[in-house]
Amino acid sequence: xxxxxxxxxxxxxxxxxxxxxxxxxxxxxxxxxxxxxxxxxxxxxxxxxxxxxxxxxxxxxxxxxxxxxxxxxxxxxxxxxxxxxxxxxxxxxxxxxxxxxxxxxxxxxxxxxxxxxxxxxxxxxxxxxxxxxxxxxxxxxxxxxxxxxxxxxxxxxxxxxxxxxxxxxxxxxxxxxxxxxxxxxxxxxxxx
Amino acid sequence: xxxxxxxxxxxxxxxxxxxxxxxxxxxxxxxxxxxxxxxxxxxxxxxxxxxxxxxxxxxxxxxxxxxxxxxxxxxxxxxxxxxxxxxxxxxxxxxxxxxxxxxxxxxxxxxxxxxxxxxxxxxxxxxxxxxxxxxxxxxxxxxxxxxxxxxxxxxxxxxxxxxxxxxxxxxxxxxxxxxxxxxxxxxxxxxx
DNA sequence: ACCTGAACACCGTTCAAGT
DNA sequence: ACCTGAACACCGTTCAAGT
Numbered sequence: 001x002x003x004x005x006x007x008x009x010x011x012x013x014x015x016x017x018x019x020x021x022x023x024x025x026x027x028x029x030x031x032x033x034x035x036x037x038x039x040x041x042x043x044x045x046x047x048x049x050x051x052x053x054x055x056x057x058x059x060x061x062x063x064x065x066x067x068x069x070x071x072x073x074x075x076x077x078x079x080x081x082x083x084x085x086x087x088x089x090x091x092x093x094x095x096x097x098x099x100x101x102x103x104x105x106x107x108x109x110x111x112x113x114x115x116x117x118x119x120x121x122x123x124x125x126x127x128x129x130x131x132x133x134x135x136x137x138x139x140x141x142x143x144x145x146x147x148x149x150x151x152x153x154x155x156x157x158x159x160x161x162x163x164x165x166x167x168x169x170x171x172x173x174x175x176x177x178x179x180x181x182x183x184x185x186x187x188x189x190x191x192x
Numbered sequence: 193x194x195x196x197x198x199x200x201x202x203x204x205x206x207x208x209x210x211x212x213x214x215x216x217x218x219x220x221x222x223x224x225x226x227x228x229x230x231x232x233x234x235x236x237x238x239x240x241x242x243x244x245x246x247x248x249x250x251x252x253x254x255x256x257x258x259x260x261x262x263x264x265x266x267x268x269x270x271x272x273x274x275x276x277x278x279x280x281x282x283x284x285x286x287x288x289x290x291x292x293x294x295x296x297x298x299x300x301x302x303x304x305x306x307x308x309x310x311x312x313x314x315x316x317x318x319x320x321x322x323x324x325x326x327x328x329x330x331x332x333x334x335x336x337x338x339x340x341x342x343x344x345x346x347x348x349x350x351x352x353x354x355x356x357x358x359x360x361x362x363x364x365x366x367x368x369x370x371x372x373x374x375x376x377x378x379x380x381x382x383x384x
Numbered sequence: 385a386c387c388t389g390a391a392c393a394c395c396g397t398t399c400a401a402g403t
Numbered sequence: 404a405c406c407t408g409a410a411c412a413c414c415g416t417t418c419a420a421g422t
Binding site: 101104105109145148149152153155156157158159160161162163165170173174176177178179180181182183186187188 | 293296297301337340341344345347348349350351352353354355357362365366368369370371372373374375378379380
């Protein structure tokens with residue numbers, strides 16, 4: 001890649017980060033380009049779609065989540081490990097609202113994909129899968145749930161608590177309720 | 193209201209219903225106006241914001257939900273009554289995706305409001321409150337949850353399962369998990 | 385009293401021309 | 404090989420003029 005292209009790419013990512021922080025998740029791509037001092041076409045050349053740009057902006061955070069997940073896999077309390085990982089995921093989603101839905105959808109769709117470039121989203125879902133299975137083997141959570149259930153619930157909580165009027169602690173509370181539902185013994189018998 | 197205004201209002205609502213069904217929840221207001229054979233300004237005169245239009249389009253469905261809630265209040269199984277009401281709410285949200293988030297937010301904000309025109313959304317949340325309290329008095333669900341928790345979780349499930357790729361039965365499954373978490377005895381003790 | 389639709393603002397996306 | 408930004412498409416919203 002040409003030197004000026006590399007520089008432009010960095011500038012765009014920096015401008016995107018500050019623009020997203022200042023103007024919210026729906027900030028116009030044109031504003032990001034303008035802040036970076038590049039044409040809108042240059043932004044599109046580097047990031048063909050908005051989601052791809054956002055993933056790059058938050059790449060380090062996404063990778064940190066993946067690392068946390070990997071570390072938690074050696075916890076001696078698999079139930080607590082899963083809960084901590086989900087809490088961290090929810091916090092991430094709440095920090096960057098616009099990503100919640102797409103990250104989950106993308107992560108689940110691409111999960112375990114062996115393509116050369118694996119999405120950071122898929123890596124997170126891979127860690128979640130492992131933590132869920134470990135917790136299930138330890139008898140810490142019920143065996144009739146899978147990663148899609150769990151991650152969609154976490155994403156749903158993030159989306160449902162997005163509006164500014166929401167008490168910031170509400171999402172934590174809702175996750176707690178969901179986690180209680182994942183507990184072994186919570187399953188309602190069929191003859192409900 | 194003048195006769196032609198009444199007719200226009202009806203036409204707009206009819207066009208909106210078919211346009212929403214055919215073109216999805218993000219259909220342009222201009223298309224709705226065009227289908228109704230009125231100018232865009234006329235649409236704005238009758239419905240100052242998109243949400244207000246949608247609530248009117250789905251008013252009969254919203255009222256049916258409220259009626260269902262009221263009927264279920266005399267059920268002799270308050271736990272089952274609440275579950276049925278929440279399932280019906282989730283089905284509504286899934287039928288009309290764009291409303292899920294706003295209905296809940298509006299409903300919770302306006303709940304119990306004694307204003308002359310009470311929003312259909314608030315009436316639903318009022319029914320939910322009653323059903324929750326009844327279920328709690330009957331010992332069917334835990335006492336440390338309120339209507340905001342429950343309705344946001346239902347809305348979150350609707351939003352998190354919006355994408356077309358989602359298995360249609362997934363939302364039912366997720367609601368089941370959440371309902372299990374609301375069961376008495378699901379609460380995790382503090383010394384988690 | 386109500387309706388019309390041009391006008392304005394804004395954003396996403398593409399692509400011919402330029403370096 | 405990459406960049407620019409005009410151009411096009413599209414939608415939301417307002418408001419002066421018309422009936």
